[in-house]
Amino acid sequence: MTGQELLTQLNWRYATKKFDPARTIPPEQWSVLERVLTLSPSSYGLQPYRCFVIQDADVRRRLREVSWNQPQITDASHLVVFTAMTSVTTELADRLVSRVAEVRGQSVDSLKGYRDMLAGFVEGAPAKGIQLDQWAGRQAYIALGVFLSAAAMMQIDACPMEGIDPAGYDQVLGLSAKGLRAYCVATAGYRAADDKYATLPKVRFKHEDVVTRV
Numbered sequence: 114m115t116g117q118e119l120l121t122q123l124n125w126r127y128a129t130k131k132f133d134p135a136r137t138i139p140p141e142q143w144s145v146l147e148r149v150l151t152l153s154p155s156s157y158g159l160q161p162y163r164c165f166v167i168q169d170a171d172v173r174r175r176l177r178e179v180s181w182n183q184p185q186i187t188d189a190s191h192l193v194v195f196t197a198m199t200s201v202t203t204e205l206a207d208r209l210v211s212r213v214a215e216v217r218g219q220s221v222d223s224l225k226g227y228r229d230m231l232a233g234f235v236e237g238a239p240a241k242g243i244q245l246d247q248w249a250g251r252q253a254y255i256a257l258g259v260f261l262s263a264a265a266m267m268q269i270d271a272c273p274m275e276g277i278d279p280a281g282y283d284q285v286l287g288l289s290a291k292g293l294r295a296y297c298v299a300t301a302g303y304r305a306a307d308d309k310y311a312t313l314p315k316v317r318f319k320h321e322d323v324v325t326r327v
């Protein structure tokens with residue numbers, strides 16, 4: 114993809130307000146977007162977020178009720194709920210170290226220094242004013258951003274949404290029992306032919322107002 118093609122796609126994307134409910138993302142394309150969810154970077158690589166792909170129509174109807182009745186929740190081809198851990202402990206560091214050992218063929222013992230560094234971050238965070246639940250939520254938003262960019266590059270429409278009631282999502286999906294809280298969702302699919310937002314000029318502050326070269 115050339116630089117110009119990338120900018121064209123990012124200009125093409127918009128927060129889709131009205132999806133075509135008759136169009137579904139083909140499974141082979143969806144499976145790519147699902148893989149993207151796990152390829153997002155995260156602080157220390159700790160991945161304190163979890164994504165739920167909601168396929169059940171009844172669950173989507175109930176989630177729409179706790180999403181300001183926004184139609185994208187039920188009309189889009191796919192719905193992803195981005196959640197993050199409400200409690201981050203050194204157990205997450207241990208799980209990551211085990212996974213690193215498994216993927217890279219190393220022993221857990223040889224990763225002791227790495228494990229201590231990760232655990233040190235988790236244990237020392239409160240004293241540094243880092244609230245780990247909020248830190249975890251921020252990682253979920255990074256995953257949302259990566260997902261949106263990937264969808265745009267694949268010519269798939271999407272809408273990021275935080276107009277949701279986290280308590281309602283908790284009730285429908287049983288999140289707190291899993292130690293999770295919902296932050297935002299992404300709906301993905303194809304724009305309806307009559308979504309008037311699709312043709313509105315994109316509004317951004319001027320480049321120099323947002324980006325400063327020092």
Ligand SMILES: Cc1cc2nc3c(=O)[nH]c(=O)nc-3n(C[C@H](O)[C@H](O)[C@H](O)COP(=O)(O)O)c2cc1C
Pocket residue numbers: 126127128129130183272273274275276277297315316
């Ligand atoms: C974190 C986040 C939450 C958003 N929540 C909603 C939402 O609940 N409903 C909605 O229709 N759009 C929502 N949007 C879309 C924004 O309004 C939209 O991205 C912004 O106006 C810029 O327009 P564009 O994305 O079409 O370029 C959200 C966007 C972000 C990044």
